[in-house]
Amino acid sequence: MKYKLVVSFLLALLVAVPVVAQQDTTLADTSAAAMLPAPATMVQAKDADNDHGHAIDVTWELSADDGQGAGTVLSYEIYRSESPDGPFEQRGLVPSQKNSYTDIGSRDRESPDYFPDYIDFYYRVDAVAADSADRALSEVFGPVHSYGQWFNTGRIPVMVGVLIFAILTILFVTIAKKGRELYVRPLAGIDAVDDAIGRATEMGKPILYVLGLGTADQIATIASFTILGRVAKRVAEYHTKVIVPCYDPIVMTVAQEIVKSAYLDAGRPDEYSDDIVYFVTQSQFAYVAAVNGTMLRELPATNIYMGKFYAESLILAETGAVAGSIQISGTDEIAQIPFFIVACDYTLIGEELYAASAYLGREPVLLGSLKAQDYAKAAIIVLAIVGIVAANFGWTYFTELFQVVD
Amino acid sequence: MRRQLPLALVFIFGVFMIVQYFVPHEYSEWVYEFLLDWITIIGIFALALGIYSLTHVSMGKIRNRTPNWQYAIVTMLGLFVMIYFGFTARTGDSWGLYFVALVALTLGISSLTWGAVETQASRRKIGFAAGLGLLAVFVLVAVFDPSWKFYFYTSEGLQSAMFRNFFDYIMIPIQSTMFSLLAFFIASAAYRAFRARNILATLLLASALIVMLRFNPFLGPVGEYIAQTANWLLNVPNLAAKRAIVIGIGLGIVATALKVILGIERGYMGRG
Amino acid sequence: MKRSSYIIMAAVVVLFALSWIFKAMALDGETEHYITRAFLVTFSAFLTLAVLSFLYRDNPFYKFAEHLFVGISAAFWMCVGFWTTIVQNLIPRLSQPLSEFFEVPYIGGSFSIRFYLPVILGILLLLRLSRKVGWLSRWPLAFIVGTTAGLNFVRYLRSDFIQQISSTFVPLLGTRWEGFGHFFSHLDLSATGQLSMILANWVIFLGVFCGLIYFYFSKEHTGVFGKASRVGIWVLMFTFGASFGYTVMGRISLLVGRITFLFKDWLGLIS
Numbered sequence: 001m002k003y004k005l006v007v008s009f010l011l012a013l014l015v016a017v018p019v020v021a022q023q024d025t026t027l028a029d030t031s032a033a034a035m036l037p038a039p040a041t042m043v044q045a046k047d048a049d050n051d052h053g054h055a056i057d058v059t060w061e062l063s064a065d066d067g068q069g070a071g072t073v074l075s076y077e078i079y080r081s082e083s084p085d086g087p088f089e090q091r092g093l094v095p096s097q098k099n100s101y102t103d104i105g106s107r108d109r110e111s112p113d114y115f116p117d118y119i120d121f122y123y124r125v126d127a128v129a130a131d132s133a134d135r136a137l138s139e140v141f142g143p144v145h146s147y148g149q150w151f152n153t154g155r156i157p158v159m160v161g162v163l164i165f166a167i168l169t170i171l172f173v174t175i176a177k178k179g180r181e182l183y184v185r186p187l188a189g190i191d192a193v194d195d196a197i198g199r200a201t202e203m204g205k206p207i208l209y210v211l212g213l214g215t216a217d218q219i220a221t222i223a224s225f226t227i228l229g230r231v232a233k234r235v236a237e238y239h240t241k242v243i244v245p246c247y248d249p250i251v252m253t254v255a256q257e258i259v260k261s262a263y264l265d266a267g268r269p270d271e272y273s274d275d276i277v278y279f280v281t282q283s284q285f286a287y288v289a290a291v292n293g294t295m296l297r298e299l300p301a302t303n304i305y306m307g308k309f310y311a312e313s314l315i316l317a318e319t320g321a322v323a324g325s326i327q328i329s330g331t332d333e334i335a336q337i338p339f340f341i342v343a344c345d346y347t348l349i350g351e352e353l354y355a356a357s358a359y360l361g362r363e364p365v366l367l368g369s370l371k372a373q374d375y376a377k378a379a380i381i382v383l384a385i386v387g388i389v390a391a392n393f394g395w396t397y398f399t400e401l402f403q404v405v406d
Numbered sequence: 407m408r409r410q411l412p413l414a415l416v417f418i419f420g421v422f423m424i425v426q427y428f429v430p431h432e433y434s435e436w437v438y439e440f441l442l443d444w445i446t447i448i449g450i451f452a453l454a455l456g457i458y459s460l461t462h463v464s465m466g467k468i469r470n471r472t473p474n475w476q477y478a479i480v481t482m483l484g485l486f487v488m489i490y491f492g493f494t495a496r497t498g499d500s501w502g503l504y505f506v507a508l509v510a511l512t513l514g515i516s517s518l519t520w521g522a523v524e525t526q527a528s529r530r531k532i533g534f535a536a537g538l539g540l541l542a543v544f545v546l547v548a549v550f551d552p553s554w555k556f557y558f559y560t561s562e563g564l565q566s567a568m569f570r571n572f573f574d575y576i577m578i579p580i581q582s583t584m585f586s587l588l589a590f591f592i593a594s595a596a597y598r599a600f601r602a603r604n605i606l607a608t609l610l611l612a613s614a615l616i617v618m619l620r621f622n623p624f625l626g627p628v629g630e631y632i633a634q635t636a637n638w639l640l641n642v643p644n645l646a647a648k649r650a651i652v653i654g655i656g657l658g659i660v661a662t663a664l665k666v667i668l669g670i671e672r673g674y675m676g677r678g
Numbered sequence: 679m680k681r682s683s684y685i686i687m688a689a690v691v692v693l694f695a696l697s698w699i700f701k702a703m704a705l706d707g708e709t710e711h712y713i714t715r716a717f718l719v720t721f722s723a724f725l726t727l728a729v730l731s732f733l734y735r736d737n738p739f740y741k742f743a744e745h746l747f748v749g750i751s752a753a754f755w756m757c758v759g760f761w762t763t764i765v766q767n768l769i770p771r772l773s774q775p776l777s778e779f780f781e782v783p784y785i786g787g788s789f790s791i792r793f794y795l796p797v798i799l800g801i802l803l804l805l806r807l808s809r810k811v812g813w814l815s816r817w818p819l820a821f822i823v824g825t826t827a828g829l830n831f832v833r834y835l836r837s838d839f840i841q842q843i844s845s846t847f848v849p850l851l852g853t854r855w856e857g858f859g860h861f862f863s864h865l866d867l868s869a870t871g872q873l874s875m876i877l878a879n880w881v882i883f884l885g886v887f888c889g890l891i892y893f894y895f896s897k898e899h900t901g902v903f904g905k906a907s908r909v910g911i912w913v914l915m916f917t918f919g920a921s922f923g924y925t926v927m928g929r930i931s932l933l934v935g936r937i938t939f940l941f942k943d944w945l946g947l948i949s
């Protein structure tokens with residue numbers, strides 16, 4: 001038995017040794033034959049543009065063996081160190097044919113990924129072949145440090161827009177203040193507001209004003225505030241009642257202030273109470289449930305919905321329609337406009353909501369800014385035509401004027 | 407002072423945020439982030455005003471016996487019980503004293519408000535006395551009963567079993583049912599559009615139908631054309647109209663924001 | 679209320695009480711707190727039906743569900759806001775004793791002063807309740823409105839204005855213009871070909887053009903201008919219709935979800 005084992009062991013050795021030996025030589029042969037790839041050249045690093053710092057852009061010229069030459073380069077590894085002699089730490093990896101990398105880190109000092117500003121770094125890019133041991137090290141570039149910029153040049157188009165728009169608005173507001181009459185086309189939804197208040201007075205029923213689900217920081221809500229002010233003033237003058245259930249407590253606070261002022265302006269401060277404008281809840285559908293209930297129990301002559309609306313728009317508007325109220329709505333939430341159009345008598349579409357406050361007040365300053373908006377629209381049309389011609393003839397520089405880069 | 411200073415604040419912060427947009431430096435980012443944090447924090451304080459308003463209106467309904475005043479009691483009960491479970495937790499095994507505390511607190515607050523709301527002097531006294539007595543019971547339980555405490559564990563505070571149950575079995579079902587009512591309302595809205603019989607409503611309904619039928623398998627070969635038309639509608643005229651609306655809305659927002667910053671539009675500020 | 683209404687209400691209450699008992703019997707052995715669980719499931723079924731009954735008309739059950747929902751949800755958001763914003767994020771930065779009281783880790787640091795300001799502003803907001811110094815509450819409001827107006831001004835100017843302009847720059851003559859000969863020789867009449875692309879680009883351009891004219895406020899909509907504006911509103915209506923049709927299926931699936939709850943979780947008729 002023992003004898004058998006020894007013989008087979010020896011036999012196995014006889015077979016195995018040459019195989020192993022051969023393998024050894026093939027391995028040694030290939031590694032000797034494999035040329036190290038050519039290194040990446042012209043490594044450059046500089047602070048990344050238009051950012052808050054904590055990032056450095058590294059660029060290089062592709063290795064001669066990337067794609068061409070021996071074609072062995074599969075990736076580039078980007079290394080960084082605080083000293084030209086190392087130790088180097090790997091910061092990134094990009095596939096072949098790519099010759100740039102942004103080394104970016106956190107600005108939070110506590111973070112493990114923190115990337116300090118104003119500290120000198122040195123960069124090196126390794127061209128790496130299939131076997132990661134086969135790599136060509138580039139020259140070390142440095143020192144370079146990152147820092148935050150104080151102006152984002154990529155946003156210049158926006159800045160030009162801001163300036164032009166501000167100048168146009170101020171210009172037209174000044175013109176309007178001087179007393180020049182400005183024409184505005186009639187808006188059915190706006191004319192309906194006055195009629196609706198009259199109707200409510202005749203019927204002795206209240207007006208329900210819904211400010212929507214927006215918060216006080218949304219511009220649609222601010223536009224709605226201005227409309228509420230006008231409505232409340234007229235309501236106070238006519239001795240009609242207005243009900244304003246609110247979704248957001250800050251919106252409620254502002255709305256109370258507005259309605260109170262409106263009653264004061266109309267000379268009826270005694271008719272105001274804080275219960276006219278009240279908070280319901282900050283839950284979308286609980287708010288809807290409550291407003292629905294109010295509609296069916298108080299049977300308002302008119303429901304006015306102005307501001308931000310989401311899925312609840314249709315529930316509100318359909319319930320109001322069933323209750324037989326006249327309904328006027330306005331929102332800039334594109335997905336909800338169709339439901340309002342179908343279920344309400346009048347709907348202010350998108351920009352009309354913003355124009356409404358100017359219409360209702362008829363104050364020259366507010367109308368003046370409408371004119372500025374119209375000029376901006378005309379400018380868009382003109383620019384679009386020029387842009388289309390440019391696109392047809394391949395003049396890319398015109399398109400590039402409007403590119404905002406972050 | 408009362409009006410000029412707030413308008414000046416609006417201007418200063420408005421202009422700051424505009425300038426901030428063009429400054430990528432981290433100081434600017436840092437200020438931007440904490441200004442947004444401030445808004446959230448102020449919002450929570452505002453919620454207290456909201457709860458005050460809700461309580462005030464509900465109590466007013468109960469006091470004046472306006473129609474449906476009974477339901478205002480339901481609102482108040484829901485409010486206080488939910489707040490109770492949101493701020494306390496049972497740490498022991500028994501529910502006994504935890505509920506005693508809850509009942510004492512709810513009844514105590516109700517009696518006090520009844521006392522405040524009631525017009526008759528003798529009843530007021532009874533209300534106040536009962537309220538204070540019940541609150542005393544609540545405090546006694548709170549101090550001497552180790553089986554529950556005011557819940558000050560943040561992450562678990564919201565997971566207190568009852569709070570969760572109320573959320574899962576009251577808020578969620580009502581919420582999703584309210585949401586599902588939309589299925590009925592969308593049908594009645596479509597019918598309303600169908601009856602309107604003007605060119606705009608017809609256009610709206612026609613394109614709605616085409617889009618709705620685009621995946622309908624029962625239409626056979628016609629379905630293919632409908633699907634194509636729907637795709638074209640969604641990709642071409644839809645894109646154009648959306649762009650026009652978006653540009654309009656953008657202009658409206660930009661103009662209104664500018665008017666607010668410049669103090670031209672100040673309707674939101676009230677007066678005096 | 680009429681006597682019959684009371685009878686109906688009593689009947690409904692009895693029915694749901696029975697349902698509770700049956701549900702509890704069904705759940706016995708399956709879950710630990712089976713009586714509570716059965717009550718909760720039955721109660722949420724009751725609330726679901728109460729809300730659905732609104733479709734018929736306003737009724738006491740709906741009123742009950744509505745008022746309960748309002749109270750509970752108002753408290754819910756208040757508690758969530760208090761614990762997540764105030765306790766978890768504000769207090770750890772504000773003061774050590776308060777952090778210990780609320781058992782949250784204190785992470786003060788040198789800049790904690792900046793968190794006192796919003797607290798002061800928040801308190802100023804609460805002063806609204808006072809008749810005398812209520813006007814102070816305008817300061818925090820002015821802060822919020824001003825900050826967000828500035829933010830929205832640049833944000834929308836960029837996304838809804840400047841970027842939208844550049845996206846209208848599409849070649850109306852197909853690809854790049856290289857003379858009539860090239861244009862006609864490359865004209866492709868297939869459904870996805872160049873002709874349909876040119877057509878689509880024209881429709882988009884004219885659609886945007888007419889849509890913008892519809893939103894033009896300071897010029898009378900008469901003559902050619904009026905016609906363009908008319909086309910504009912038609913295109914808008916097409917879009918609204920498409921959006922309407924798009925939403926329908928989503929809404930129906932919501933209803934299916936609720937019906938599944940009633941038949942599966944409550945009645946157990948579907949497994």
